[in-house]
Amino acid sequence: MKDNKANILLVEDEENLHETLRLNLEMEGYDVTSAFDGSEALRKVGNEYFDLIIMDIMLPELDGISVTESIRVNHNEVPILMLSAKNAGADKVLGLKKGADDYLTKPFNLEELLLRVGKLIDKNKKIQEKEGIGDAYDFGNNKIDFKAQDAITWSGQRVELSKKEAMLLKLLIENKGDVVTREKILQVVWGYNVYPTTRTIDNFILNFRKYFEEDSRNPRYFHSVRGVGYKYTD
Template sequence: MEKRILLVEDEITIQKVVKMNLELEGYEVIVSANGKDALELAKNQYFDLIVLDIMLPEVNGFEICEQVRLNNKEIGIIIVSAKDNAEDRVLGLKMGADDYLAKPFNLEELLLRVEKLISRRTKTERATSEVYQFGDNRINFSSYEAHGNGKDLVLTKKEAQLLQLLIERKNEAVSREQILKTVWGYDVFPATRTIDNFLLSFRKYFEKDPKNPEFFKSVRGIGYKFTDK
């Protein structure tokens, strides 16, 4: 599964160099040069890691870090900043950053730190049990067997993959485009109701009241999210 990185950097030269090198390492990179826009991206899209400058237009990196961390305990955050005194480093870590790298930085060192944080999250995801239970429902991701609404089910491979993606990203909105790219391998969203139909099936399988879903919810203008309290 291709890992997604949000690169928040308003120095265009640095932005282009870092983006290119991250993409060469196999990551999907979304860039933002504005703090307010970065917050919207972090709120509405899924990312495995954020590479974050501090001095940004509208909203600074410390505020972004704090707000993102309040809603997402798992995402990796690396601050990359020209602000290199001890007070700023401590503040960045207090706001929830996992790492802090001062500018000018060694590009290879940044790539190694990114790889380390991505690997940590990947191991956490893999540690998820093959069998997942929510409510009175149960899914076995290795055998594609499931139990929902008192009935035994056999899922298709795509159904199991989509369910696993939504469950791994529990309580986070996942866009249709990202679902298609991750599960189907599409780079461009086709004019179909493919995902919508899959979610209708999931609600039929697992929701007591499909018209008022408890687990599989629509996020207007974005896609879907799985919620399991």
Template sequence: MSVKQRILLMEDEEHLLEAIKLNLEMEGFFVRAVTDGKKALKVYKEEKFNLIILDVMVPEIDGFQVAETIRLENSEVPIMFLTAKNTSEDRITGLKKGADDYLTKPFNLEELILRVNNLIKRSMKGDDLKEINSYKIGDKTIYFNSFELKNDDGTVTALTKKETMLLKLLIERKDEAVSREQILETVWNYDVYPSTRTIDNFILTFRKYFEPDQKNPIYFHSIRGVGYKFTDGHS
């Protein structure tokens, strides 16, 4: 890494804070470590970060509130929660507050490093893709701003907003398995809870649109027990 990626780490257990900081620094990251929510927000306002890691239960202002405050002005920076709270309600609360990832204690440092690298890589890839307005799959081009699918022969299919959002999410995360939880958070924004069948139906529709052979998809794949993956068919 020519420029060090910067991480803001908030954790009130001193030994854990030091262990995480040391391991991240050994990976080549610059780490700014704080032990409470007030300090985290102060440092966040003064410096620029590529990733924010927040323990939930800390003094002054808890991790959920810190995330909420950051998200009011920055929807792009990846946020990861570290917490001993591991119920699905807690996970949903964390994701609602704008988290990109959620790791429960006790955790394996190697797994933390892996997730950190993935989040930073994804956010850097996101910078390149943020302005993505169209994308070609086979003989069809998706226009994200106008919710249209144009065929090379000139025919146009109207896409729904949800179809367009899901296509954009899968394309931005090309070659990565995207979990149902992430789809739920990004596309449905927790307004409603679609069943797995609902998301499956979207994937079936995409196969109808794009796949030369729907039974042997080359673009839109279901990953059993995880979610879905888009590949461009040429890689």
């Protein structure tokens, strides 16, 4: 069993196969969320962070290729393992072009699927892991002490930070220059089961500008990227 359970979205409309895959993934130590059509899959992707999506191509309402394309258009880089009864090379190429990371043709060997799942999740975790910044960080004339949960602002004011503020600051700074998606913030700062609204995260960013920006209306450090996420630049 894995110490830190990866969260997998299983998108498969054939009930017997779905239950077989779900059971085997759970036996491997994964948390599994189910979706049985493309629209349901997109709703769940919009509300929760996943470490991997297993996506059937032939789905009711919205096919797996279209769901994958929509996920990538929204700048979500979650690994996607595509399943298909189609054996044509063109279908495989299309799936990979639209953003799938791997592809298995039905019927497939269950052990091979589990190996591919493990490799995709491990690869994604290595990409996500950034070099830590330690307990303290300085930028401009601002100083943050993450351990003490306080900061000295550019104007010399001492500010107490909430635990969530300190966690979000650290996440943004560790990903300096990169957009951190709302889904990633949900995973790291709020956890899987509590989802704040975008307005809540926006209010945190507004607080950071008030604390750390000399001109909060023209921020240098903390940026919102509409429809995608948030970014720290130095």
